[in-house]
Amino acid sequence: MDTSIQNTTSKQDEILKKQRKYLFPNHLLFYSSPLPLERGEGWYVWDTEGKKYLDFFAGILTTSVGHNRQEVTSRIREQSEKLIHSSTLYPNESHVSLAEKLAEVAPGNIDVSYFTASGSEADETAVFLARAHTGNHDIIALRHGYSGRGAIGMSLTAHGNWRSPGTEVTGIKHAINPYCYRCPLKMTYPSCGVACADDIEEVIKMTTPGKIAAFLAEPIQGVGGFITPPSEYFKIAHEIVKRYEGLFISDEVQTGFGRTGSKWFGIEHSGIEPDIITMAKGIGNGMPLANTMTTTEIAQSTLKAGSTISTFGGNPVSCAAGLGVMEVLEKEATPNHVEKMGRLLRVGLEEIQKSSNVLGDVRGMGLMQGLELVKDKTSKEPSPDAANQLLEAARKEGLLIGKGGLYGNVIRIAPPLTINEDAVIDALEKLAKAFKQIG
Ligand SMILES: Cc1ncc(COP(=O)(O)O)c(C=O)c1O
Structure with missing residues (x-):
């Protein structure tokens, strides 16, 4: 050598x-x-x-409570010495306890969870759920949005850099986004009257049968460059989405857990109640942990699509970390x-x-x-x-x-x-x- x-x-x-x-x-x-x-x-x-x-x-x-936080690492250590894995086939204490905790902080009637290991899976789960619940197929997402990897994640994403050509799935359409610094309509806020929101309706009318499964958006577009919509945008978007029978999915993978200040979730600033929220990143402080949350009523629709399992969903160690994260956030952040x-x-x-x-x-x-x-x-x-x-x-x-x-x-x-x-x-x-x- x-x-x-x-x-x-x-x-x-x-x-x-x-x-x-x-x-x-x-x-x-x-x-x-x-x-x-x-x-x-x-x-x-x-x-x-x-x-x-x-x-x-x-x-x-992602490291929402910083590195090497004792409340998180001690829970990881203790749980990994007891049980690292069970899969979703067996109920587990940290899994159900984290679901209970998140139901406390989630907005409106959102109180039921499906845990996975990444934000991409959380968004994919939300899309399946919306399609099962409404019986409709089309999803409206926003240009400049990012929803992760995998065919559905990349199809929801409207950012040429992050889409792999040829992997698109059907039924995902993109409306223009509220990007005031580079207004796609070349207008100026507030005299524009948030005209960009009307494009959601245009896209629905032009490209769908007039009924949609859901609208999916990030309250602040993260990978897109922290593009922050005017405060009225989501209220207008929500009215349109409901008119066409869609569910409102708030992708809180980046904006969740207080990141946007004064509220636990970014969409709460708009005063509307989403039907589904997806989360990842900050909830695990680096452990692979994501979640799709909805109301008890909407969650019932998952049964229409049959039972499901996830090998890593609700992993006991990741969920234990999530409980530690919530403890730190509630007492100090x-x-x-x-x-x-x-x-x-x-x-x-x-x-x-x-x-x-x-x-x-x-x-x-x-x-x-x-x-x-x-x-x-x-x-x-x-x-x-x-x-x-x-x-x-x-x-x-x-x-x-x-x-x-x-x-x-x-x-x-x-x-x-x-x-x-x-x-x-x-x-x-x-x-x-x-x-x-x-x-
Ligand atoms: C808003 C948003 N949704 C979904 C994802 C995908 O998450 P993951 O990388 O955990 O699959 C990301 C990742 O950056 C994201 O920012």
Whole structure:
């Protein structure tokens, strides 16, 4: 064996070498030189070279209560020493307890759960449920939306970058989305009267038999670049959807669990009651855990499609982690805490915007804030280069942030919900320095 190579190669290089050799090349990796992470504590993570970073993307909005939280890790440890797996064939205490807990915080009459292991599965379950309940086939989703992998997830997604050609399933149509910074109708809010919402009706009339199974939307479009609809949008959308017999599915995979501030779920800001909500990411704090929730009445329709099983659905260890997450959120990262931290973050971001010609739009709610980067504020031409440069510059400053948007030009800021004032101020200082570096 050539030990000289081993001695001179860092752990980071070894990981990157194996990544290139043994993993599919289509894994999207942030940074020109990807960043292998080794451990985390609260809102900090460390790379394999020992460098510390402030984690303001939380995985992908997933470590809702931060890394290595005792309330979560001790439950994982205890449950894994008792029973790691049972499948949905056997009832299990952590499975039913988490369902009970989520029924407490879910809006309206939503109180019945079907747990799976990923957001893609949660959305797929919602689509099956809506079709079974209504007897209708068509689903209306929104352009710039993201619903995950798999044929249904990719078909719901309206983002060329994330769809695999030829995998589309039938019956999924896309209406234009409420993207005020780049209005698809070239209108201006509020004088537009939220005209974009009318496209939902147009699409239903033009492309369906006049009855739909459901409308599925994210309260804030996450991967799409934290696109935040005007406050009236979902009320109008809901009225249209009900007129055509559809169920309203709120995809809360990113916006759930207080992320948007002051409410547990993003759709609650609109004052409408969804029929189905899907969730994942933040509920497991990194453990594979997702959920589709609905009302007792709608859930009865699942029986029309026959019984179902899931090998990993309701996994006892993942559900135990979910119970730990809820405990931390309720005592220390309530929606009101998120609202307060989100306001502090927002004020700081708007301050940075004043002195930057590339920061075209600051948007979002709570601890879900997006920065749309442009060549200049007048042309509003998307600048993926500026976003890449900012990501690299922030990394140098010891700050991890995310990226998204159709053009890859939107910075996504979404720290753990437990974050405190000092950390928000620290992140803003690091970000301001990063902006200075990109000019
Ligand atoms: C809104 C939304 N729905 C669904 C998904 C799919 O979740 P997963 O990656 O867990 O399959 C994602 C993932 O980013 C998402 O953001």
